[in-house]
Amino acid sequence: MKHLEKKQRNDIILVAALLAAAGIAFGAIQLFKKSGGYAVVVQEGREVATYPLDEDVTVTFTSPAGGYNTLVIKDGKADVTEADCPDKLCVNQHSISYNGETIVCLPNKLVVKIVSEAEADVDIIA
Amino acid sequence: MKINPKSVALLGICSALAMVLSYLESLIPLSFAVPGIKLGLANIAIVFVLYKLGAKEAVIVSLVRIVWVAILFGNALTLAYSAAGAVLSLTAMILLKRTERFSTVGVSVIGGILHNTGQILVAMLVMETAQIVYYLPVLCISGIAAGVAVGLVSAILIKRVPVDKFK
Numbered sequence: 001m002k003h004l005e006k007k008q009r010n011d012i013i014l015v016a017a018l019l020a021a022a023g024i025a026f027g028a029i030q031l032f033k034k035s036g037g038y039a040v041v042v043q044e045g046r047e048v049a050t051y052p053l054d055e056d057v058t059v060t061f062t063s064p065a066g067g068y069n070t071l072v073i074k075d076g077k078a079d080v081t082e083a084d085c086p087d088k089l090c091v092n093q094h095s096i097s098y099n100g101e102t103i104v105c106l107p108n109k110l111v112v113k114i115v116s117e118a119e120a121d122v123d124i125i126a
Numbered sequence: 127m128k129i130n131p132k133s134v135a136l137l138g139i140c141s142a143l144a145m146v147l148s149y150l151e152s153l154i155p156l157s158f159a160v161p162g163i164k165l166g167l168a169n170i171a172i173v174f175v176l177y178k179l180g181a182k183e184a185v186i187v188s189l190v191r192i193v194w195v196a197i198l199f200g201n202a203l204t205l206a207y208s209a210a211g212a213v214l215s216l217t218a219m220i221l222l223k224r225t226e227r228f229s230t231v232g233v234s235v236i237g238g239i240l241h242n243t244g245q246i247l248v249a250m251l252v253m254e255t256a257q258i259v260y261y262l263p264v265l266c267i268s269g270i271a272a273g274v275a276v277g278l279v280s281a282i283l284i285k286r287v288p289v290d291k292f293k
Contacts, residue, residue: 011232011277018239018270026263045254102257106203106249113257 029100039078039096041071042111053078053097053114067108078112080105133179136289137186140179144171144191145198152199163268166238166276172216173234173280178289181220188212203252211244230284231277238273239266 041049041061051057053076060070060082069090070082079095080103090105096114103112147167154165168191176184192212196205215237222233242265249258 007227007229007232010227011229011235014228014232015235015270015274018235019267022263022266022270026267029260029263042253042255100257100260102255102260104249104253104258106252109253111253111255111257113255 038115039071039073040113040115042113044109051078061108061110063108063110065108067105069105069108069110071112078103078114080112083108133183136179137175137183137190140171140175141187141190141194144168144187145194147171148191148195149199163265164241165272166234166241166269169215169234169237169241169273169276170280170283173219173230173237173276174283174287176219176223176233177230177280177284178287181223184220185216188216206252207245207248210248211241214244215241229277230280231274234277234280235270235273238269238276242266242269 037053039051039053040047041051043061043063048061049059051059051071051073053073055073056075057073058070060068062068067084068082069080069085072079072081077095077097080090080093083091083105085105085107087107090103090108090110093103096103096112099114099116101114104110145168147170151165151167171191172184172188175187192205192208196202196208200208218240219233219237222228222236228236243262246258246262246265250256
């Protein structure tokens, strides 16, 4: 019986440690996120477009395989409002505006990510 | 590798159970909040086999489940995701069980977290972006919660379901 209790105590320590680690990581990400300046669209690993968040715009991206995603930038936030992917995960995700936030569409291999002004400048030059 | 015919039947039942649990899980839409959040119900069957029959048997059931779930309900991409998750998660669970320091709860929590980690790694490779690693902490928290539940259910099953007569 004592053996069993020891295992359960170990379980609790393990779960608490993992929760703390995940919590700290989550907190750190929240703490260091800054409002980004640009939305970068990456298709199959290549950056295809960059839009400033302070200008409202609606664009549709067609993937080489034929799928499409519609990106809407409005009120300083980027959102995918329409897509032909089967799971619609990208459409269901909330709009993004903070540095490092992403909207991902796995079927169409499309990522919209928010970057700060500095990063976007570098990307434009590159 | 020699497996007695009774074990073959039992492994078949457990594989079928794991597949049904995977299918059931796909009917529960959880990923509206964060993509990739899962209950990991199929892990109940895997943990059960791992404790009742052994590591080798758990690998077999896991393999059968992944391949058939991909063929029946998924595609090549979902196969890559679940294979990466399962390899990491199963390896960690087998090793952790071997230390004999944790109960099924600790084992399945580690399994759940590593399943998520494996999937994020594949997603990073497929999307060619490191940004999605930001999802990992959130996925870990949900993975821990689901892992505790799966571990508790597995413990009850391991205690109540007699399979020794099959061996």
